[in-house]
Amino acid sequence: MSWQRLRTLLRREARASLRDPFTVGILVAVPLLAMVLFGFVLSTEVHGLRLAVLDGDASPASRRLIGDLRATGAFTLVPVRSRDEIELGLVDGRLGGAIVVPPGFGRDLAEGRTPEVNAIYDAAEAVLAGNAEGYVRGVVAATGARLAVRRPASGGGIAVVTSVLFNPTLAGVPFMVSGTFGFVLSFLAVLITAVTIVNERMAGTFEQLQVTPATTLEILLGKLLPMGGVFALDIALMMLAAGLLLGVWPNGSAAFFWIVSALYVLTTLSMGLIFSATSATAAEAVQKTVIFSIPIVQLSGFAFPIRNMPGWLQWVTECFPATHYIRISRAIYLRGEGPLDLWPELLILAAFGALQVTVALRTMGART
Amino acid sequence: MSEPIIRTRGLSKRFGDFTAVDALDLAVEPGTIFAFLGGNGSGKSTTIRMLIGILEPTAGEIRVDGIDVVHTPRRVRDHIGYMGQKVSLYQGLSLRENVEFYAGLFGLAGAALERRWGALRERFDLAAAEGRRPEDLPAAIRQRAGLALSMLHEPRVLFLDEPTAGVDVRSRSLFWDVIQEEAAGGTTVFVTTHFVEEADSCDWVAFIDAGKLIADAPPEALRERFSDGYRVTVRGGDPRAAAAALTAAGLAVESAPDAVRGTAPGLPPGALAELERLRARQPDAHVEVQQPAMTDVFRRVLTDAPRPA
Numbered sequence: 001m002s003w004q005r006l007r008t009l010l011r012r013e014a015r016a017s018l019r020d021p022f023t024v025g026i027l028v029a030v031p032l033l034a035m036v037l038f039g040f041v042l043s044t045e046v047h048g049l050r051l052a053v054l055d056g057d058a059s060p061a062s063r064r065l066i067g068d069l070r071a072t073g074a075f076t077l078v079p080v081r082s083r084d085e086i087e088l089g090l091v092d093g094r095l096g097g098a099i100v101v102p103p104g105f106g107r108d109l110a111e112g113r114t115p116e117v118n119a120i121y122d123a124a125e126a127v128l129a130g131n132a133e134g135y136v137r138g139v140v141a142a143t144g145a146r147l148a149v150r151r152p153a154s155g156g157g158i159a160v161v162t163s164v165l166f167n168p169t170l171a172g173v174p175f176m177v178s179g180t181f182g183f184v185l186s187f188l189a190v191l192i193t194a195v196t197i198v199n200e201r202m203a204g205t206f207e208q209l210q211v212t213p214a215t216t217l218e219i220l221l222g223k224l225l226p227m228g229g230v231f232a233l234d235i236a237l238m239m240l241a242a243g244l245l246l247g248v249w250p251n252g253s254a255a256f257f258w259i260v261s262a263l264y265v266l267t268t269l270s271m272g273l274i275f276s277a278t279s280a281t282a283a284e285a286v287q288k289t290v291i292f293s294i295p296i297v298q299l300s301g302f303a304f305p306i307r308n309m310p311g312w313l314q315w316v317t318e319c320f321p322a323t324h325y326i327r328i329s330r331a332i333y334l335r336g337e338g339p340l341d342l343w344p345e346l347l348i349l350a351a352f353g354a355l356q357v358t359v360a361l362r363t364m365g366a367r368t
Numbered sequence: 369m370s371e372p373i374i375r376t377r378g379l380s381k382r383f384g385d386f387t388a389v390d391a392l393d394l395a396v397e398p399g400t401i402f403a404f405l406g407g408n409g410s411g412k413s414t415t416i417r418m419l420i421g422i423l424e425p426t427a428g429e430i431r432v433d434g435i436d437v438v439h440t441p442r443r444v445r446d447h448i449g450y451m452g453q454k455v456s457l458y459q460g461l462s463l464r465e466n467v468e469f470y471a472g473l474f475g476l477a478g479a480a481l482e483r484r485w486g487a488l489r490e491r492f493d494l495a496a497a498e499g500r501r502p503e504d505l506p507a508a509i510r511q512r513a514g515l516a517l518s519m520l521h522e523p524r525v526l527f528l529d530e531p532t533a534g535v536d537v538r539s540r541s542l543f544w545d546v547i548q549e550e551a552a553g554g555t556t557v558f559v560t561t562h563f564v565e566e567a568d569s570c571d572w573v574a575f576i577d578a579g580k581l582i583a584d585a586p587p588e589a590l591r592e593r594f595s596d597g598y599r600v601t602v603r604g605g606d607p608r609a610a611a612a613a614l615t616a617a618g619l620a621v622e623s624a625p626d627a628v629r630g631t632a633p634g635l636p637p638g639a640l641a642e643l644e645r646l647r648a649r650q651p652d653a654h655v656e657v658q659q660p661a662m663t664d665v666f667r668r669v670l671t672d673a674p675r676p677a
Contacts, residue, residue: 204454210422211450212473
């Protein structure tokens, strides 16, 4: 081996890499981004989860329990007056869980009985529900033990009875299945389309297409619709596979889910076309897709609960169409919701779709 | 002189600090073959991309077949045919499927397509290649097919960006035959080429260097201005009669022991007729005419032509 040759090779490689801003960006930004984001989203800790509190006892003991829950910092407590309010908040996503302290809680505790508090979670968010339940049980057990020490007559502490909405067995498979649609449609659809225009441009056919009477909209639809058709078929096959092999069928309308998913595909295909139209090579388009997929995995709620992320990051997650699609997907699959329940999310998704198709049109039609 | 079918005024394109095309004024007469010559990176392809409306100029005006290409680039597409440096055939589709695809975009189908494609297929000798995919075809056939496709919708103006690059001599000759036939039929052809000698097949030649137009004239006019001129050598026969004929043809004559030689900046038809008469009167005389090579003209243009400010 010649050190001189090796040095020559190393110098060239270093120069070439460092002079390409895109490569430098990837080399520096992606590891940092991954580290920071994983740090935030992979934690099993519960931060600021909005927990409804229905204090039916309003005794010193119940206030002590509520004070202990607040003191953990894990929960942002939201006082409510009824169970209906709890259910509504869980459905529309304002609440991550609830705790119900029954009337007579303090008296039972003082008389040595073991009172039961009811913890309620939206188990459609199975991971979050699991984490939150652990926290609540820990706090309740500690409070119960302290109160029992103060009152030697009381023997039993406090019991926690857990109720879950929408996914009573806290099964992870439906949660993951409904999220997987979001991941596959977001990542694969973008990846497939990301190379189409750039490949055509490199082959010379895109330039030729530009001098035909075909309009940019026609060219865009000519690319989106056939690919959209294939993915629409994919969605149906995935739904069948999830149902037949994993036993997970949508609780809501399968047709509604299929239509929403097919429309979402047009959004992600547009994103792929934007990457393609703004890349000089197929490799660059693929790199952009991979970078795009990192936030999808980390921030869209596919695997990690958004409600467990810091507030500012939760706002960031709202900027990803995948976040809204996955939310809709889980709402249909796990909670059986329909268009009337989901219209705000559907509107947001439609707005993203319109925006991305418009940007794709502009980038494809741009005269450089 | 008729109204130019292609006209640019002050056409410029800058990429950041780099000026690719600088205040270009061009005028192309209808039904002519206009050669646009220049070295690598001189601005040829940038100019052609602006003329066909896929690259937005930084400044200047473009009119093609009466259409304002700068402001309404899409409108020009029905009027033009284009063949880029890369042959634009879709891999995975047969040549016939490629033809149907592009024809469909121009609204050409059915009997009209069969008639037009049938003629082009014959003219470009593509019948055997019709069912094959581009990736299985030799480069020369792909290039011929690309040219045929650019003419499928019978455009009024044909833009060809180095159409003969990488093709064999036979195909190059076929290309130029076809181009001249198209021009004879009224189509205007705007062509860039690296083969400077091909300028002789054109009616007008423009040279571009570093984005600036440095010469713009018919090939013969460029020869007269940027070469040492034609050289005519007469060997055998009567040297005095030969010298008289060359003088009558307008050449500056010099005698050598073995031959009579004459030079002139150009050879107008009258001069050629005089040489023909000499040949007829003196069958023993061998008359050799040396035309200045266009490559030498190009070289001289690059060194001698005044640069616009």
